[in-house]
Amino acid sequence: MPTMQSRANVRLAVVGLGSIGTDVVNAVRSGHVTGIDLVAAAEPTTCPTRDELLEADIPVYEHVQDFPWHQLDLVLEATSQSVLREIAPQVVREGVDLVILSAGATLDIEFLPALLELADQTGSKIWFPSGAIGALDVVRAASVGDIESITLTTTKHPSALTNAPHIENSNIDLDSISSRQEVFAGGPAAAVRGFPQNVNVAALLSLAAGNPDQVHVRVIADPNAPVNVHEIVVRGSFGTMAIRLENEPSSTNPKTSALAAQSVVALLRQLGSAQRFG
Ligand SMILES: NC(=O)c1ccc[n+]([C@@H]2O[C@H](COP(=O)([O-])OP(=O)(O)OC[C@H]3O[C@@H](n4cnc5c(N)ncnc54)[C@H](O)[C@@H]3O)[C@@H](O)[C@H]2O)c1
Incomplete structure (x- = not known):
């Protein structure tokens, strides 16, 4: 009989502590997402969320390059299309899964195919939360x-x-x-x-x-x-x-719908549990 092994928590890093990053951090830290541990963040500017995380001994890096990669399972990108283009290859090269919010970058015909090819080599998965829409x-x-x-x-x-x-x-x-x-x-x-x-x-x-x-x-x-x-x-x-x-x-950001952060929280809840919706 196989040995029973309980599910390990997913170790998450959030890149970008603006509107969506902050909402997601708050949801995870307030216990609304089981099975997910927030272990790091990246944000180049000073902001209240950055200060709160540092006070709670959760490291906030200026550059994603400095992440403790061996301690991570999943990176949430909540920045911009240009930052996504910069950071995504490194996340995937490290074999870490990536949740993409700045999905617009995927319409650049060279970006996504190269990323998916890299992910096939490293085993990373790339997630697209439903964001501001559904269906x-x-x-x-x-x-x-x-x-x-x-x-x-x-x-x-x-x-x-x-x-x-x-x-x-x-x-x-x-x-x-x-x-x-x-x-x-x-x-x-x-x-x-x-x-x-x-x-x-x-x-x-x-x-x-x-x-x-x-x-x-x-x-x-x-x-x-x-x-x-x-x-x-x-x-x-x-x-x-x-x-x-x-x-x-x-x-906090009129260009962004509140539902976008909620869709990430919903995805994280799914990743932190055995239940999957297709
Ligand atoms: N998929 C969707 O349906 C959907 C919906 C809404 C928003 N979005 C997109 O999600 C992204 C985030 O939205 P938001 O409202 O939180 O934006 P925001 O402007 O409020 O926050 C972005 C944050 O990223 C930080 N940042 C900039 N460069 C960085 C870097 N190199 N490393 C780490 N952090 C960096 C900024 O300082 C800022 O705090 C945007 O691209 C937005 O267009 C997607």
């Missing part, structure tokens, strides 16, 4: 048959679109928008380049469908939008799915 299980199942089209319409308050490269490059004056106005329509790669902090969900849909060419993205600025709205319509041989999420913005 990725339906999109993945739909892709087993034929998908005709996926449309994502994201509506945000103009203040949540400030500094987006597409807004700046197109000389769109967000302050002059007085009613609902489309500010972008196009493919997911252009969408995540133009709105790197707003439409990571376009990349999630592309990944789940396995084909970014099927995804069409619209971004709407609406001064009367009290919440971040994502409407997704998927048509295919399975039928049609239409969902609408009205997401409260995070209290």
